Amino acid sequence: MARTIMLQGTGSDVGKTVLVAGLCRLAANAGLTVRPFKPQNMSNNAAVADDGGEIGRAQWLQSMAARTPSSVHMNPVLLKPQSENGSQIIVQGRVFGQAKGRDYQRLKPQLLGAVLESFENVCAGADLVVVEGAGSPAEINLRTGDIANMGFATKAGVPVVLVGDINRGGVIASLVGTQAILDEGDRAMIAGYLINKFRGDVSLFDDGIRAIEGFTGWPCFGVVPWLRAATRLPAEDSVVLERLARSGTGALKIAVPMLPRIANFDDLDPLRAEADVELVFVRGGERLPADASLVILPGSKSTISDLADLRVQGWDRDLAAHVRRGGRVIGICGGYQMLGRTVRDPLGIEGGRIEAAGLALLDVETEMAPEKTVRNSQARSSEYDVSLAGYQIHLGVTRGPDCVRPSAIIDGAPDGALSADGRIMGTYLHGLFGSDAYRARLLQSFGLSGERRNYRDSVEQALDEIAGELERHLDPHWLAGLLG
Known part of the structure; x- marks a missing residue:
């Protein structure tokens, strides 16, 4: 039976996608059969999986990090926004239909079966499956029928590591606040947390770690620095474009x-x-x-x-x-x-x-x-x-x-x-x-003349650099347990 772990965030854009990719590459470098999984993704950046059908581009990248063929089962539900409040729904790689936000909330319980079926498919023959949540479990108004975060984790029995982004500020309140508003069953799924995107001397956050543990009882599995190599990975969503509005100063x-x-x-x-x-x-x-x-x-x-x-x-x-x-x-x-x-x-x-x-x-x-x-x-x-x-x-x-x-x-x-x-x-x-x-x-x-570097190789190198950073900064005992 595959070992499993799920990374959920205190909010969107906390770096879950890159961390999952890094863990997949770290496990692959250790000789494990590792696969990524995301129950539900919302993105107009899609890829064609190796077995045909659409998945989120992020899961395609994560499969590359895992050195394993991509599959529609790695992202069984993909929402592709096509209006302010409506999306095309892709299920297991194929167009399922269209729905507006409120209608989709009623539809989600019907999709749970496909999500769990795909998860079982991804787990088959794997040593490790690294799951990525969507948004935040703190959005308790969306908890009923949830298939993206705790709704999936509780049904599939997958332990959760909560990721907080210290770069945006308020990370202690984000983690403690999430613990405070989750119900007892969801709270029990959280094994610990990670701090992501830290700049500077990590020891300066020692008191913060003690404070979070005092409020929540959760252990810290590591403080991950700002991963510069992540800028060399394909962009996942338009939030990134807002930050990269202008790049380079070339001719x-x-x-x-x-x-x-x-x-x-x-x-x-x-x-x-x-x-x-x-x-x-x-x-x-x-x-x-x-x-x-x-x-x-x-x-x-x-x-x-x-x-x-x-x-x-x-x-x-x-x-x-x-x-x-x-x-x-x-x-x-x-x-x-x-x-x-x-x-x-x-x-x-x-x-x-x-x-x-x-x-x-x-x-x-x-x-x-x-x-x-x-x-x-x-x-x-x-x-x-x-x-x-x-x-x-x-x-x-x-x-x-x-x-x-x-x-x-x-x-x-x-x-x-x-x-x-x-x-x-x-x-x-x-x-x-x-x-x-x-x-x-x-x-x-x-x-423009001159040599053009191999773009695929540059992405591979970035993934290896991220894996190395995670190996250096994550708790070695937790990491050893995860990698077996």
Whole structure:
């Protein structure tokens, strides 16, 4: 029977995802068969699992950390927000339906069976399973029917380690307050806690540890420092983008409008990691920088809604001026659809308007269709004649005269479109910038030379560095018990 542990947070964005990835890599380096699991995730950053179907990008990264194939069972419930109060629901990798927040609360008990089935699947043959919660167990208004935190932990019998983020302040109150409001059964599931994102001399927090133990009786399993290597990992959610609005000071400036339902924006991480690239995420209320050489329209969970917001921000005018100046544009997935003349959604699949005029930078049209394309893909760039590896997650079929110049050949079939002058490109292939040869040729086309590091290797190295930091700073007795 696999050993199990669940990391829950005193709030969102306390670093659970990175800690789970680090523990998975630490266990894998020790020779264990380890697997990640997250009962419920909410993110528009999705990946295609090795066994087919969608999972959260974070669980894909954690499976990479664990050196094990990814599976839809590692994230059995994925919520993909597509409006202010509604989400598409993915269950065990497949579209289950759509629901608004209140309706989903009533639906959760029906999904518990799938969650427990997937957990049993992940545990089979594993030495260790590291589970990540969502949000916080202190959200007791959501406790009824919960499948993400204590509702799962109590049903599956998984001990919990609570994670507090000292960087945001109030960590003692967060931990003690969580203990105070949990009911007795939930409180009994907590084995101890971790302090995360500590800067400076750890001994300065000794009195804090004694205070927390005095209030709660919980042992501290370690004080984890600020993990600088975590910045080299793929971004999980848009909270990170707010902190990374501008990265690098390189010779090439690339602008990316931050659309409200931006999806799969970790496509851009390999560019962000390049020293000679300045990647600017443009927030609402800001203009697209006039000195940008390239504008990238990223994926979107709701193309028509984001297209409308793009116009509200005036980015359509900025983009038109950028093209008149000779600038280049790349659209990925939903961004590709926006570049065409029209986007139609006659069945209301996205849940909003059924038709919108596109930006007319490519002579193509898109119509949404019920069947969703979800697959990992091998491809070849038509522009640079280099191999590509990535994945596709999209609704809709795009056709038009510019498709006679495909941007790539994916799995033997033409994909995307190029404008006649080659300055506007659209594709359905996510992950293309992670292909080192393509990224090198793209940057060379802007006059940048020099060696391009292997992006995958840089992520692997970051995971090993994080594992090493955890090994140094976590309680050795607790860690020995966890690793067996």
